[in-house]
Amino acid sequence: MRTAMASKKRAAPLALAEYQDKIRTAGLRSTAPRVAVLRELEAATSPLSHADLVDSLGSQGYDRVTIYRNLTDLTEAGLVVRADLGDHVWRFELRRAGREHTGHHPHFTCTDCGTVSCLPEASVRISSAKGTPKSISARAVEVHLRGLCDHCA
Template sequence: MPENPSAPAPSDALAERIRATGARATPARIRVLELLTAAPTPLSHQDIEGALGSASLDRVTLYRVLDWLVESGLAVKRADERRVWRFALAAGGTHHGHVHFRCETCGRVFCLDAPAPRPPKLPGGFTLARAELDLSGRCAECNAGNV
C-alpha cells in the first residue's frame, strides 16, 4: 500500500511538537527527540551519545538539549539505582503508564508490558503528582550463567 504523501514525516511531526512549546525546532532537538521516541527503554546520556554515533552532538550541547526537553515537558528524567540519569519520552509516549525493571548486575532498564498499579488512597489535602514503580533484580541475560 503506498504511503500517504500528505502525511508529515516523523521528524516533521516532532518538529511541530517542539514548536508547540513556543521554541525553535533545532536539528539537535529533533534528532534527540527522534531517538527518545524510537527507544524501547529509557536512555542515559552515554546511550544517546553512542546511538547518535558520527552524528553526535558535543557533550555540552547534548546536556542542554536533554535539559530543555525535560523542562519543556517533552521528556522525563529519572535516576536509576546507580544514580545514572535516564531519559524517556514524556507522557503520551512509549514510557508512560507502565513498570520498569532495572537489572542490578548490568544496569540495563527494561520496559515491562504491565500497567502500573493503582496508587494508594491519599490522606485529605494530598495531591499526587506522579507514581512510579521500578522493579529490580537480575535480567535473563545476567541470570543465564546462574541456573
C-alpha cells in the same frame, strides 16, 4: 551498564516536519540537535542515559554539552521524562501520547548486567493505606524494581 536500546527499535519514525512541529508546539526553537535527540528517544524502547545518546549521536557531530542542554530543554518543555533509577544516572524517555510511556511507569533494572526495561503500568499495583503519603494515592511516585533479568537469571 547498558540499556536495552541497541537491539530494540520502534517502527515508523515520525517525519522531520512532525518532530519540528512537536518542538515548536512545546515553545522551543526547532534545531537539528533537538530533532536528533527526539528521533533517538522515539526509536528507543527503554530509557536512555546521556552517555547512550552521546554514543549514538556523537558520530553525527553533536558534542556532549549540546546533547545535555537539549535533553534539559526538552525535559523542561514536557516532551521528555527524566528518571533516576537508583544508580545516580539520569535516563530520558519520550513522553508519549499512547498508553506506553505516559507520565510515570515502572522500570526494571537488572542488578547483574544493568539492563533497564520499561514495564507496563498495570504490572505494578500501588494502593494507599492508612499512614502512607498522599503522593501514593495521587500516583505521583516513581517505581523501579531491581533483580535479575531473564538473560542473567
